[in-house]
Amino acid sequence: MTAMLEPNALMTLGNVTKQYPAVVALHEVDLSFTEGITGLLGENGAGKSTMIKILLGLVPPTSGSVQVLGEDVTRNPLVRTRLGYMPEHDCLPFEAPAAEFLCHMAELSGLPAARARMRAADTLRHVGLFEARHRPMGTYSTGMKQRVKLAQALVHDPDIVLLDEPAAGLDPAGRDDMLGLVRKTYREFGITVVFSSHLMSDVERTCDRITVLEGGRVAKSGAVAEYTAETRTLFIEVDGNRERLVAALKARGVSVGVGKGGVAVRASDEDLSDLVRDALVEAEAPLRRMAPRRRELAELFTGVEAEHGETGDAE
Amino acid sequence: MADATTPKATGDPKAGGVVFDIGYQRYSGPREGRRRARLAVYKDGFRKVLGLGRGAKAKLLPWACILIMVGISIVMAAMVGFGQRTMGDAGAELVPGTSHYFYYSFFGLIILFVFAALVAPRLLCPDRRNGTLHLYLVRPLTATDYVQARWAACLTVMVLVAWLPQFVLLAGRVLGHPEPLTYLDANWTDIPKFLLAGAAIGAMVTTVSMLASGIATRRGYASVLLIALFVIPNAVTAPFALNPELRWVSVFSLGDVLGETNKLIFNGVEQAAEAGAQVEQPFGELDLDTASTQFSPSFLLAAYFGWLVLPGGILWMYYRRLTL
Numbered sequence: 286m287t288a289m290l291e292p293n294a295l296m297t298l299g300n301v302t303k304q305y306p307a308v309v310a311l312h313e314v315d316l317s318f319t320e321g322i323t324g325l326l327g328e329n330g331a332g333k334s335t336m337i338k339i340l341l342g343l344v345p346p347t348s349g350s351v352q353v354l355g356e357d358v359t360r361n362p363l364v365r366t367r368l369g370y371m372p373e374h375d376c377l378p379f380e381a382p383a384a385e386f387l388c389h390m391a392e393l394s395g396l397p398a399a400r401a402r403m404r405a406a407d408t409l410r411h412v413g414l415f416e417a418r419h420r421p422m423g424t425y426s427t428g429m430k431q432r433v434k435l436a437q438a439l440v441h442d443p444d445i446v447l448l449d450e451p452a453a454g455l456d457p458a459g460r461d462d463m464l465g466l467v468r469k470t471y472r473e474f475g476i477t478v479v480f481s482s483h484l485m486s487d488v489e490r491t492c493d494r495i496t497v498l499e500g501g502r503v504a505k506s507g508a509v510a511e512y513t514a515e516t517r518t519l520f521i522e523v524d525g526n527r528e529r530l531v532a533a534l535k536a537r538g539v540s541v542g543v544g545k546g547g548v549a550v551r552a553s554d555e556d557l558s559d560l561v562r563d564a565l566v567e568a569e570a571p572l573r574r575m576a577p578r579r580r581e582l583a584e585l586f587t588g589v590e591a592e593h594g595e596t597g598d599a600e
Numbered sequence: 601m602a603d604a605t606t607p608k609a610t611g612d613p614k615a616g617g618v619v620f621d622i623g624y625q626r627y628s629g630p631r632e633g634r635r636r637a638r639l640a641v642y643k644d645g646f647r648k649v650l651g652l653g654r655g656a657k658a659k660l661l662p663w664a665c666i667l668i669m670v671g672i673s674i675v676m677a678a679m680v681g682f683g684q685r686t687m688g689d690a691g692a693e694l695v696p697g698t699s700h701y702f703y704y705s706f707f708g709l710i711i712l713f714v715f716a717a718l719v720a721p722r723l724l725c726p727d728r729r730n731g732t733l734h735l736y737l738v739r740p741l742t743a744t745d746y747v748q749a750r751w752a753a754c755l756t757v758m759v760l761v762a763w764l765p766q767f768v769l770l771a772g773r774v775l776g777h778p779e780p781l782t783y784l785d786a787n788w789t790d791i792p793k794f795l796l797a798g799a800a801i802g803a804m805v806t807t808v809s810m811l812a813s814g815i816a817t818r819r820g821y822a823s824v825l826l827i828a829l830f831v832i833p834n835a836v837t838a839p840f841a842l843n844p845e846l847r848w849v850s851v852f853s854l855g856d857v858l859g860e861t862n863k864l865i866f867n868g869v870e871q872a873a874e875a876g877a878q879v880e881q882p883f884g885e886l887d888l889d890t891a892s893t894q895f896s897p898s899f900l901l902a903a904y905f906g907w908l909v910l911p912g913g914i915l916w917m918y919y920r921r922l923t924l
Contacts, residue, residue: 341738362740366631370738376731380654392640393739395631404627411624437735442627474624 294319294352295445295477296340301349303335303501310335311346312501318445318479322471324488324509325481327498333481334373336498337447340479341370354444366395369438369446369476373453376434379423383414383433386422387440394441401440408440409433411474412466428459435466445477446470452487464491489513518578519557522547526570533564549578637741638749645753649719665715666761672707673765677772684776700766700794701866704801705859712762712805713830713855719757720809721822723750729817733922743919747814751912755806762798770794797865801858804907808854811911814918830854847895851903861904864897 294317303311311332318340325333338344339351342358342365351357356364378386384405391401409418412432417425422433431451438446451467452460468491471478482488488495489509497505505512523530527548534541534550537560542549550561565572651658676698724747727733736746770791777783809826816822833853840849841856850856895903 343737362742363633365738365740366633368738370735372731372734374731374734376735378726378730378732380658385653389640389644390735390739392643393637393736393741395633395636395740396627397630397632397636400627400629407625441631475626 295354296479297350297352298336298339298346299350299352301339301346301351303332303339303344304347310501311339314349314501314503316496316503316506318477319494320477321493322467322478322480322491323494323496324492325479325496325498326483326485326488327481328483331498332501333483333498334449335501337370337449337479337481340447341365341368366441367444369441369443371434371438371446371448371451373450375430377422377430380421382419383409383422383425383436384418386433387437390437391440394443396441404440404442408436411439411469412436413462427454428456428462431455431459431463432466435463435470439470439474439476443476445479448478448480450482451480452482452484460487467491516578517557518549518551519561520544520547520549520574520576520578521561521572522574523565523570524573526568529568530564530570533567534561537564539564547574634740634745637739638745641736641741641746641749642753642756645723645750646756648722649754649757661718662715665711665718666764669708669711669715669761669765670768672711673703673769674772676703677769677776680769680773681776684773684778698769699866700769700790701797701862703766703769704762704794704797704862708762708765709801709855709858709862712758712801713826715761716754716758716805716809717823717826717830720754720806720826721813721816721819723754724810724813725816725819725822743922744916747810747916747919751806751810751915754810755802758802758806759799762802763795766794766798793866797862800861800865800904804854804858804861804904807908807912807915811915814915848899851895851899851906854907857900857903857907860895860900864900 296318298311298314298316301311301314301316302309314332314336325336327333335344339346340353340358342351342353342362345359351359353364354367358364358368381389384402387405387408388398388401391404392398396404406415406418409415412435414429414432414436417429422430425433431454435448435451438448448467452463455463464487467478467480470476480488480492492509494507495505495509495512496503521530527543531541531543531548534548539557539560540551542551550557561575647653650662651660680698727736733746737743773787774780774783808829809822812825812829813819813822816825834855837849837853837856840846850860
């Protein structure tokens with residue numbers, strides 16, 4: 286396990302263990318959350334939701350300390366005026382219009398009634414629901430409900446927002462929209478986001494940092510860029526003569542994999558680019574694109590660099 | 601971040617206005633913490649109970665109950681007024697069951713309980729069932745704050761609904777009297793009595809109905825549970841109450857405890873101390889407007905507060921331990 290405490294942390298878990306009667310949900314977790322978008326990644330039962338509940342002060346840790354914005358959240362519920370939370374499950378009263386509901390949520394976070402009304406309208410505009418704000422939420426689509434759930438987490442302008450599977454149950458277009466809103470929440474609104482998901486693609490597209498939980502322990506934590514760094518594999522796309530190119534590369538002792546849409550080559554040789562150039566000339570293959578392949582977050586779990594080769598997703 | 605959408609023609613008088621999107625604005629106003637949060641839960645609860653801000657369907661049942669209660673008090677006031685106008689004070693006394701006391705001991709109590717069974721579940725069941733409770737408790741609000749604020753909202757409505765028909769009845773009795781001020785001077789003590797009795801009945805009905813609503817997952821179940829709580833113990837304890845040795849069993853009947861508390865408040869401690877004298881009379885001979893209590897005041901108060909504290913405590917503990 287890696288100890289990941291940072292001096293400029295907004296939220297810190299210090300050696301936190303959460304023991305339920307039948308299971309240890311979190312085991313001696315040391316972790317800090319800094320400004321930005323942090324992805325909390327793990328399979329079901331890994332401890333993501335328990336961690337979020339502990340950070341919100343909803344459940345106390347069995348042992349260890351929790352600091353949120355410099356306060357002990359279990360002893361000072363006022364810290365929650367600076368936190369937002371979007372649960373994974375349904376949580377919206379279907380008969381209430383979104384504007385009224387958000388206004389109520391803002392008041393619950395301590396905003397005076399008049400300011401709460403203004404914030405509710407503003408927030409609904411930012412999540413794209415301004416036109417539908419007076420409709421009962423029971424008439425909303427799944428995507429609209431997810432937007433309201435995000436809006437209620439933002440309506441009181443928190444410093445940190447914790448999102449539990451925000452794109453769950455959405456179709457691809459809805460997922461793109463929701464992940465766009467999550468990015469916007471930090472990049473335009475300036476609100477730090479902790480974003481739990483079991484989908485690596487969502488985390489990869491959205492987050493600056495990642496924390497991987499496995500069986501209640503922190504398996505990995507760091508910047509997404511560290512995990513998606515360039516590899517020694519080159520990915521080449523050509524407009525024709527791909528088979529001749531593969532043969533030419535193999536003749537030069539280069540390890541070749543034919544993957545979806547292109548050819549992946551790997552060599553320890555420093556002159557790989559020269560070898561590829563010569564092979565392209567020999568095969569008379571028009572080059573469309575050549576770029577170093579980046580690792581994928583999925584490899585965090587498999588521990589193996591994904592192949593674009595014969596054993597991979599070859600056409 | 602300012603972004604303006606402007607019409608192309610700057611000098612065109614027909615050009616529309618300029619719409620500025622000033623982007624996301626951080627909130628820098630006051631944050632009033634738990635006090636505001638509790639007030640918000642209270643206000644929301646008050647509106648939910650009466651169906652305010654909702655469609656006609658949500659308003660139908662609560663307002664129908666209120667109208668029935670007010671309607672009954674209007675009929676009672678009209679009967680008293682007619683008797684007073686035609687035959688004087690003696691005429692008013694000839695009309696039985698039209699007193700402030702009797703209103704609570706019969707019509708008022710039953711309809712108030714039905715009202716509670718219909719509306720109290722709106723305060724707790726949907727929040728738990730829809731998962732909205734999570735959103736409350738991730739704000740600067742504890743489970744205790746939430747339950748207290750909901751209870752207070754329900755209590756406010758119950759007490760107002762209990763008092764409203766009494767004020768209508770009072771107005772009828774005063775205005776129906778040939779000399780209203782004389783009537784008021786002679787009967788002003790009815791006012792604190794019905795206020796106190798209304799508050800006492802409202803508090804217990806609220807607490808019991810909130811417990812049923814807190815335990816049941818669906819509003820319908822909570823309503824049925826409440827009606828059962830009112831009817832079944834009453835039916836079970838009624839035979840025991842006929843035996844003076846076993847009369848204490850009536851403390852398990854919510855209706856009996858409320859009825860007796862009402863008697864205690866209207867008839868005073870002195871009459872209540874003479875417990876037992878009149879209850880052994882056949883019901884037909886019982887004076888509907890001045891009956892004494894079956895229990896000693898201290899026993900009755902203990903029973904009353906037991907019904908208040910025990911359900912309230914269970915509800916509070918239940919929400920404190922609720923796992924989200």
